Amino acid sequence: MHDTALYTLFMAPFADFAFLRRALAGTLALSVGAAPIGVLLLLRRMSLMGDAMSHAILPGAALGYLAFGLSLWAMTLGGLVAGLAVVFAAGWVSRSSALKEEASLATFYLVSLAAGVMIVSLKGGQLDLLHVLFGSVLALDDASLYLMAGVSTLSLLGLAMLIRPLVMDCFEPAFLRHRSRWSGLAHYGFLLLVVFNLVAAFHALGTLMAVGLMILPAASARLWTQRLTPLLALSIGLAFLSSLGGLLTSFHTDAPAGPAIVLCGGLVYLVSLLGAPHGLIRPRWPARRHLAS
Amino acid sequence: MHAFYFFQCGILRHRGAAVFARALGVGALLFFTALGVQAKPLEVVASFSLLADLVKQVGGERVLVSALAGPDTDAHHFQARPSDARRLGQADIIVMNGLGFDDWMSRLARSSGFSGVLLTVSDGLPYRLKDESGHAHGHSQGHRHAHGSAGQGYDPHAWQDVANVRVYVQAIAQALSTRDPEGRAAYEARARFFLAELDRLDTDIRTALNQLPEERRTVLIQHNAFAYFGQAYGLRILAITGTANHAEASASHLARLVRLIQKEGVAALFLENVRDDRLIQSLQRETGVRIGGRLYSDALSAPQGPAPTYVCLMRHNLSVFVRALAPAEDAPVKAQTPC
Numbered sequence: 001m002h003d004t005a006l007y008t009l010f011m012a013p014f015a016d017f018a019f020l021r022r023a024l025a026g027t028l029a030l031s032v033g034a035a036p037i038g039v040l041l042l043l044r045r046m047s048l049m050g051d052a053m054s055h056a057i058l059p060g061a062a063l064g065y066l067a068f069g070l071s072l073w074a075m076t077l078g079g080l081v082a083g084l085a086v087v088f089a090a091g092w093v094s095r096s097s098a099l100k101e102e103a104s105l106a107t108f109y110l111v112s113l114a115a116g117v118m119i120v121s122l123k124g125g126q127l128d129l130l131h132v133l134f135g136s137v138l139a140l141d142d143a144s145l146y147l148m149a150g151v152s153t154l155s156l157l158g159l160a161m162l163i164r165p166l167v168m169d170c171f172e173p174a175f176l177r178h179r180s181r182w183s184g185l186a187h188y189g190f191l192l193l194v195v196f197n198l199v200a201a202f203h204a205l206g207t208l209m210a211v212g213l214m215i216l217p218a219a220s221a222r223l224w225t226q227r228l229t230p231l232l233a234l235s236i237g238l239a240f241l242s243s244l245g246g247l248l249t250s251f252h253t254d255a256p257a258g259p260a261i262v263l264c265g266g267l268v269y270l271v272s273l274l275g276a277p278h279g280l281i282r283p284r285w286p287a288r289r290h291l292a293s
Numbered sequence: 294m295h296a297f298y299f300f301q302c303g304i305l306r307h308r309g310a311a312v313f314a315r316a317l318g319v320g321a322l323l324f325f326t327a328l329g330v331q332a333k334p335l336e337v338v339a340s341f342s343l344l345a346d347l348v349k350q351v352g353g354e355r356v357l358v359s360a361l362a363g364p365d366t367d368a369h370h371f372q373a374r375p376s377d378a379r380r381l382g383q384a385d386i387i388v389m390n391g392l393g394f395d396d397w398m399s400r401l402a403r404s405s406g407f408s409g410v411l412l413t414v415s416d417g418l419p420y421r422l423k424d425e426s427g428h429a430h431g432h433s434q435g436h437r438h439a440h441g442s443a444g445q446g447y448d449p450h451a452w453q454d455v456a457n458v459r460v461y462v463q464a465i466a467q468a469l470s471t472r473d474p475e476g477r478a479a480y481e482a483r484a485r486f487f488l489a490e491l492d493r494l495d496t497d498i499r500t501a502l503n504q505l506p507e508e509r510r511t512v513l514i515q516h517n518a519f520a521y522f523g524q525a526y527g528l529r530i531l532a533i534t535g536t537a538n539h540a541e542a543s544a545s546h547l548a549r550l551v552r553l554i555q556k557e558g559v560a561a562l563f564l565e566n567v568r569d570d571r572l573i574q575s576l577q578r579e580t581g582v583r584i585g586g587r588l589y590s591d592a593l594s595a596p597q598g599p600a601p602t603y604v605c606l607m608r609h610n611l612s613v614f615v616r617a618l619a620p621a622e623d624a625p626v627k628a629q630t631p632c
Contacts, residue, residue, distance in 0.1 A: 017579065023544075
């Protein structure tokens, strides 16, 4: 059994190398936490906001790095504070000025990204900047794994509590605001979960690609089904599939691991676009004539 | 009558005063010129901290040397600031390593309007090692970073062999003497003194490493900075990344390294002062091979650290190697030489 091509291709890398098993465990934890969040971002039309926020956490992580070096807790805490600050600042600006939320968020995230790059350049050379931008999924230590597992547990619990107000907010925001005080709480609670997931993901995949495991699987899943529960489950499955595929690709073709995972997610998306029921082709395919008609 | 007398006295006084003033002026001019010739040091800017230390050893008080890439800074990917360009423009001599390590230096010198002497210390080396990162994923990843033209594929870390640093020192002494002929005697004397110290260092390294048994001579380091050291003093150096590249690792490369570590009997893994520790720690978890310590590869340490000068850096690295590689049953191989 150990000699079959299938085993060598799919199982052997993980059986032989602990660092690949850790990478798989970390990305599985990320998938479970981030993909459902991505679905909700998609449904609430906030997908680009997820991307913006992944850059907004950079100056906080950079400050943590400046003060404590490549310390997990310092960078996580810094990233969290920066992400939340940008979220609240953008929300406040959008309510107090002529700019809508997406515009104010765009301004804040651009400023934060530049500030983050500048802060990192202050301390060291380009190497450190690259590690912050790209993460290091093949070098996850125990602390990082615990962080990712903890965040994904937190996400699941948070989503379980907030799913109903959030979904209702997607479709009938006025109704929800009218009927319950949960609307504001749900919105900010959700944003908090987004920031947590991004901060956890950025250690593995870096700020540039942390949002990759959030949006791509969600978008792909959306092309397959319209119902919420299958949507959530399928997004987790596709995220995990992308991670697995990315790690195996990195192993067999010597490609860097982080980008391989996100590109795999892109491949899944492409396949979904072409082959899924709600993608590009199937809705336009001429329907088979039913015998009766 | 009195007026004329006074007038004559006045002229006399003026003339005397004029002569006196002129004498004073000439004397002051000579004095300050002499002072200036002695007191104004040569301004030398080196590309990185190690070269700056070598220049300081040779030049002493006659030079004012600074480095662009300071202690604990990665010079492969140095980002220059406007103040650096300004410093270069005012320098008398620029010292760089060459071989692709610091090509940004020559570009920066050109753009800063530098008009002095640009010394590339590796020009006179008797031998160069080829960049051995063919098998590593370093160069196959492409040159994403501006580490220059890669010096025709040579490994630039020549300073890890003390014999090469002798060549560096002689080149530096020559350049300083050419630019400042009055100081030639001083430079040559200091260079002779420092070369003697380098000879002692070389002997000590050979003595210490010759005592290691054959099976304890393979090590793994973060980036391929010790090839010259390995070749000169008899260690087998493996590296995670090539001589300059350290972009994203791929899973297959790490897997190859794990197998290599297990097959080749690597005795210890080593961290570096200018590199990220996580990949080495990942390999340590995977293979169980211990981490022997932190080496100083491409930069000196801060003044209060263990490697503030070149000689200290080499002695510190030597003691890290010896402590990690000496067989457990031996008594400590040599006392640490304070530096």
